[in-house]
Amino acid sequence: MITMLPELVGAAMLGALVLYVLLGGADFGGGVWDLLATGPRRRAQRALIEDVIGPVWEVNHIWLILIVVLLFTGFPGAFAVVTTALHVPLTLMLVGVVLRGAAFAFRQYDDRRDEVQRRWGRIFAMASIVTPIFLGVALGAITAGGIRVDATTHIVTTGFFRPWLGLFPFMCGLFALLLFAFLAAVYLTNETEDPALRDDFRRRALAAGLLLGVVAAGAWATATAGARDFGERLFHSSWSLPLQLLTGAAALAALATLVQRRFRLARAAAIAQAVLIVLGWGLAQQPYLIAPDVTLRVAAAPSATLSAVLLTLVGGSLLLLPALIWLLRTFRVRRRPG
Amino acid sequence: MNELLIARGQMALSLAFHIVFAAIGVAMPVLMVVADVMHRRTRDPEWLAINKAWAKGTAVLFAVGAVSGTVLSFELGLLFPGFMRHAGAIIGMPFSLEGFAFFLEAIFLGLYLYGRDKLPARLHLAAGVGVAVAGLASLAFVMLVNAWMNAPVGYHLIDPATGQLGAVDPLAGMASPFALHEILHMAAAAYMATGLGAAAIHATVLLRRGASTGANASFHRKALGVALAMAIPATLAQPLLGHIAGGQVARLQPMKLAAMEGLFHTQKHAPMSVGGIVDHEARKTRYAVEIPGLLSFIAFDDFDATVQGLEDFPEADWPSPVVHYAHQIMVGIGTACAGLAAWVVLAYLRNKRRLPTNPWLLRALVLAGPLGFIAIEAGWTVTEVGRQPWVIYGVLRTAAAATPMPGLIVPFVTFTLLYCGLAAAVVAILLRQVRKT
Numbered sequence: 001m002i003t004m005l006p007e008l009v010g011a012a013m014l015g016a017l018v019l020y021v022l023l024g025g026a027d028f029g030g031g032v033w034d035l036l037a038t039g040p041r042r043r044a045q046r047a048l049i050e051d052v053i054g055p056v057w058e059v060n061h062i063w064l065i066l067i068v069v070l071l072f073t074g075f076p077g078a079f080a081v082v083t084t085a086l087h088v089p090l091t092l093m094l095v096g097v098v099l100r101g102a103a104f105a106f107r108q109y110d111d112r113r114d115e116v117q118r119r120w121g122r123i124f125a126m127a128s129i130v131t132p133i134f135l136g137v138a139l140g141a142i143t144a145g146g147i148r149v150d151a152t153t154h155i156v157t158t159g160f161f162r163p164w165l166g167l168f169p170f171m172c173g174l175f176a177l178l179l180f181a182f183l184a185a186v187y188l189t190n191e192t193e194d195p196a197l198r199d200d201f202r203r204r205a206l207a208a209g210l211l212l213g214v215v216a217a218g219a220w221a222t223a224t225a226g227a228r229d230f231g232e233r234l235f236h237s238s239w240s241l242p243l244q245l246l247t248g249a250a251a252l253a254a255l256a257t258l259v260q261r262r263f264r265l266a267r268a269a270a271i272a273q274a275v276l277i278v279l280g281w282g283l284a285q286q287p288y289l290i291a292p293d294v295t296l297r298v299a300a301a302p303s304a305t306l307s308a309v310l311l312t313l314v315g316g317s318l319l320l321l322p323a324l325i326w327l328l329r330t331f332r333v334r335r336r337p338g
Numbered sequence: 339m340n341e342l343l344i345a346r347g348q349m350a351l352s353l354a355f356h357i358v359f360a361a362i363g364v365a366m367p368v369l370m371v372v373a374d375v376m377h378r379r380t381r382d383p384e385w386l387a388i389n390k391a392w393a394k395g396t397a398v399l400f401a402v403g404a405v406s407g408t409v410l411s412f413e414l415g416l417l418f419p420g421f422m423r424h425a426g427a428i429i430g431m432p433f434s435l436e437g438f439a440f441f442l443e444a445i446f447l448g449l450y451l452y453g454r455d456k457l458p459a460r461l462h463l464a465a466g467v468g469v470a471v472a473g474l475a476s477l478a479f480v481m482l483v484n485a486w487m488n489a490p491v492g493y494h495l496i497d498p499a500t501g502q503l504g505a506v507d508p509l510a511g512m513a514s515p516f517a518l519h520e521i522l523h524m525a526a527a528a529y530m531a532t533g534l535g536a537a538a539i540h541a542t543v544l545l546r547r548g549a550s551t552g553a554n555a556s557f558h559r560k561a562l563g564v565a566l567a568m569a570i571p572a573t574l575a576q577p578l579l580g581h582i583a584g585g586q587v588a589r590l591q592p593m594k595l596a597a598m599e600g601l602f603h604t605q606k607h608a609p610m611s612v613g614g615i616v617d618h619e620a621r622k623t624r625y626a627v628e629i630p631g632l633l634s635f636i637a638f639d640d641f642d643a644t645v646q647g648l649e650d651f652p653e654a655d656w657p658s659p660v661v662h663y664a665h666q667i668m669v670g671i672g673t674a675c676a677g678l679a680a681w682v683v684l685a686y687l688r689n690k691r692r693l694p695t696n697p698w699l700l701r702a703l704v705l706a707g708p709l710g711f712i713a714i715e716a717g718w719t720v721t722e723v724g725r726q727p728w729v730i731y732g733v734l735r736t737a738a739a740a741t742p743m744p745g746l747i748v749p750f751v752t753f754t755l756l757y758c759g760l761a762a763a764v765v766a767i768l769l770r771q772v773r774k775t
Contacts (some may be wrong), residue, residue, distance in 0.1 A: 090416060316438035
């Protein structure tokens with residue numbers, strides 16, 4: 001057990017990332033659809049998004065903080081490397097985080113006058129696009145192997161732009177954005193009983209789902225040598241075949257059930273697809289935290305810290321999960337037509 | 339400008355911005371819950387209106403606190419990766435606990451704000467209490483981190499050159515000798531500043547519209563009463579808590595104490611310098627009013643105790659004179675507000691236990707509105723600038739922890755503009771809210 005401590009903390013981080021994608025990611029996706037709201041039901045689309053996100057976005061956002069805290073507690077050296085090499089995209093992501101959260105809260109509580117609402121709404125929506133892109137860029141850069149670290153001094157040797165200024169990281173950014181938008185649209189088909197509104201989001205979900213496949217192929221085509229090592233692990237490990245088959249099946253099932261208007265099934269399939277994608281990413285990252293110089297093991301904090309953090313996670317979850325379930329159950333809203 | 343100063347500047351800016359919203363996020367839920375309880379007891383719709391107004395305020399201000407706090411968690415590494423490399427394994431512990439407390443706070447706040455019509459009244463109130471309790475817990479855990487930076491424990495130093503820590507015990511790291519007084523001093527500051535700030539808003543309206551006959555006067559009198567009831571005990575406790583804090587600083591950070599007091603020469607029966615201009619070159623604090631022996635007493639509870647002056651420490655390490663000025667501001671405000679609090683209590687007793695609304699008292703409360711927050715900023719300046727040149731006191735120098743990233747002026751300017759814009763928006767939104775009542 002003790003020897004597995006770094007992997008356990010890594011798994012906890014991956015679990016938090018899965019939840020951040022499923023919950024926080026969908027909130028970003030909501031912002032995307034707010035920006036792209038069109039047609040006669042433009043207002044209704046925005047109102048539904050606001051209703052669904054309102055009670056939960058603060059909570060959904062905290063998964064990101066949990067990931068960061070676990071990273072700097074469990075793997076302090078890796079945190080120092082990531083924040084140094086990816087200073088620029090992380091800062092841009094943070095600007096997006098600040099603007100999105102603040103603008104969303106301001107829109108809800110400020111004047112209901114149209115121009116005020118539009119101003120905050122636009123900032124909220126723009127920030128909802130910027131943030132996932134740079135989150136994806138950061139994750140892509142960690143994967144792509146462009147961040148090199150001197151083995152003795154632990155200093156980043158590849159500068160502040162080279163590791164992430166490339167096609168592949170930005171393809172990952174686009175992929176994150178589309179995944180979030182896809183999840184949001186699928187969820188939103190389940191949050192309303194108005195058939196027309198539902199159909200608006202059904203069409204959006206289908207479009208985003210198909211585009212997601214295209215961008216995944218694009219990421220593969222732009223993969224650098226380092227990213228190809230990652231691809232090697234993603235496609236040629238012992239777990240690869242079942243995982244790829246399951247992911248593909250979930251993706252096809254999500255699209256098929258959307259076509260058939262079986263929305264609850266579509267939501268389950270989309271969630272499964274997103275979970276499998278993040279899980280696959282995490283497994284293929286192994287044994288690295290930052291490929292190819294920083295492994296989970298090398299960067300790990302002393303085991304006293306790792307075990308204390310794991311205990312905190314278990315104890316904290318005992319308090320957190322009931323509260324979280326209470327929150328999510330309370331706000332399972334259903335909007336009647338009209 | 340030098341990159342280290344810019345990195346420190348951005349951290350200072352982010353903290354100075356965040357702390358206002360963090361303090362309000364801890365204290366405002368208390369106001370909100372008290373108004374809720376009053377409404378349940380009296381069924382007076384005015385209490386419900388007050389509760390809703392404060393809940394709205396909490397929602398907006400908490401959101402800004404949450405996102406600016408997120409920025410800080412990243413900035414620890416973006417600006418001081420060397421610090422996180424060495425300290426992450428220890429301070430990660432209180433930060434993890436804080437993460438959970440913050441999680442619960444957000445969950446309860448979501449339930450409270452949006453669950454008014456969806457939850458039974460009792461559970462709704464319980465969620466509100468949860469926000470207040472989790473907020474206070476968050477504050478305590480964050481203070482544990484800062485306490486550790488000022489008085490680190492729970493490790494054995496291996497390499498003094500790089501500050502690499504060894505034999506880390508993260509639980510022992512949470513028991514810094516600075517922990518208790520930092521938590522109490524900051525919690526009281528949050529309740530004091532938020533209470534005085536809210537009181538000033540309602541006192542302003544009462545002054546403008548008339549305290550007994552003005553529009554919604556009874557609404558604003560009630561709100562003023564609750565705000566003061568929260569602020570006054572905290573304000574009266576603050577001088578004592580500050581004294582305890584000062585004693586700990588004297589014991590464990592004598593150089594910081596000397597900088598706070600502008601004391602250059604080590605001496606028995608050391609005087610307290612009120613005001614004055616610190617002159618490092620001349621090694622004295624000019625134009626100060628000196629009260630003989632008082633510093634010795636404040637620091638060590640003995641008028642004849644020896645207090646170390648700055649001359650006992652290498653001059654290159656002396657903290658900036660700003661520490662002395664900030665300390666004077668904090669203590670001055672604390673004393674003035676304690677006086678004001680005593681005035682309110684006396685006036686309340688003389689007014690047959692009813693809220694006094696004489697115009698001079700209201701005017702004084704309006705003036706005191708921003709003071710609590712200014713004192714918080716000043717107090718943090720004392721703690722953090724006074725901790726320099728170390729990021730971990732006595733262990734790791736700030737300069738050794740800063741990021742090698744060039745061009746830090748760009749993010750610094752970006753965040754400055756961003757935070758100025760947000761501050762302006764928050765003020766505009768709150769003003770619009772108050773005008774509506």
